[in-house]
Amino acid sequence: MTTHTTLDRNAGIAVWRQIMEALKAEIVSGAFEKGSRLPPESELAARFGVNRHTVRRAIAALTSEGILRADQGRGTFVASAPLSYPIGPRTRFSEIVSGQDRAPDGRLIGSAVEEADAFLANQLSVPLGTLLIRVESLRVADGIPMIVATLWFEQARVPNFVADYAETGSITTALNRAGIEDYNRKETRITAELVEARDAQQLGISLGQPVMVVESVNLDTDGRPLQYTRGRVAADRMQLVVSGGE
Amino acid sequence: MTTHTTLDRNAGIAVWRQIMEALKAEIVSGAFEKGSRLPPESELAARFGVNRHTVRRAIAALTSEGILRADQGRGTFVASAPLSYPIGPRTRFSEIVSGQDRAPDGRLIGSAVEEADAFLANQLSVPLGTLLIRVESLRVADGIPMIVATLWFEQARVPNFVADYAETGSITTALNRAGIEDYNRKETRITAELVEARDAQQLGISLGQPVMVVESVNLDTDGRPLQYTRGRVAADRMQLVVSGGE
DNA sequence: TGCAATTTGTGCGTATGTATC
């Protein structure tokens, strides 16, 4: 018995793409580890009830995404599982990405100075109306956009943040230059929404696709709120992982 | 300026479906209120850069979902805007993630015995073909459906689980009766998808809405996998909270 | 070394679905 996706032939989504998503989902959730061999095409075709060509097209799409690699005569192998993003007190995008052998980058999309409204003032523990720096950034792994994030800082604490971030592409480094040596994740709240038009364009995904919305507050070493972040994560490119082990 | 949705011509997703999702996203995000009239088909066709037939097909699909209604000679109208509950910083369901299996109201939807496929065998560390109990359950809070979950157990370990769960409404209690006194969450993986038709009905949400997919494995006190769960959470009703302290 | 089995890669003909005009 097949456990998961039943193929929908009249949904306006090509069968090869449905198979591609199904395979990606299995790889993401750990059914196949990195480097392991996939079942042969003929077997997958039988399992999905389609022609081998159709499976091949799904594999080809995943190959061009760098997720699979096929060797003639040997088999098809998991080249690099889609990124998983472990959430914990020391969550840092660049470390997570480089820890999975990918090249991280942070691109500055835009920035502004604005006054703290009630919500932000509460999140950052500052008086209403405090001047904040708002930064829009796109985080990229191996050239593939992963997260669109909006970050708020108290302007007085990191006056030169925008220039430093634009130069280095790393939030941690930019904060270091402002004299902030370390920080910890306080709490992370996760929900999902349909992607907004602007984010869809930045992430290069279609409208109507879901994104995970990750809200978090970082604390400095004194336990004072330093940064409030609202990230929108491309759901099909990344998986959030919460370790339950303690 | 109109944000131009880029239509992928060779993405394996039919153009009419991309337009359908784009329109749905606009309705969800409140660009059109309930009862308001959509632009005429010719105008939409021009905006998306497609033939009017293609727009008509998108509208037909939305009509069959009950989202739009077309009146000859008058126009196309928003019949029912998908409902959405605002998510605030004080959403209170954080316990459900850490103690997801102790949800106060668990309703048994169905159950079956099936053989472990490759994926489940791997997750549960059992041989391929091992008999598993699959349980479909709906978890409700304050009368509002929150999560549709599918749980798999090795049948030999909990032979009477279904009856016990149906009687008590509690997974923990049902496991206790099978002699399993305690278990721990190994890891939780979170991603987001568009809701499937069956889940949409159970959760009482519209098609096209996102759900958070929460996959987890529970270990018994010996560290052996006991249960694999795949929960679909109504994203607009619930927020997952991860504390940074772990 | 040879040879068979397995697995990916490729070509072609056909039927159906999709989108335009």
Next chain:
DNA sequence: CGATACATACGCACAAATTGC
């Protein structure tokens, strides 16, 4: 409502690379 062009999916066959005996 056709007529047309293209993408999608299928079925069959065979070539090329790898592995194991």
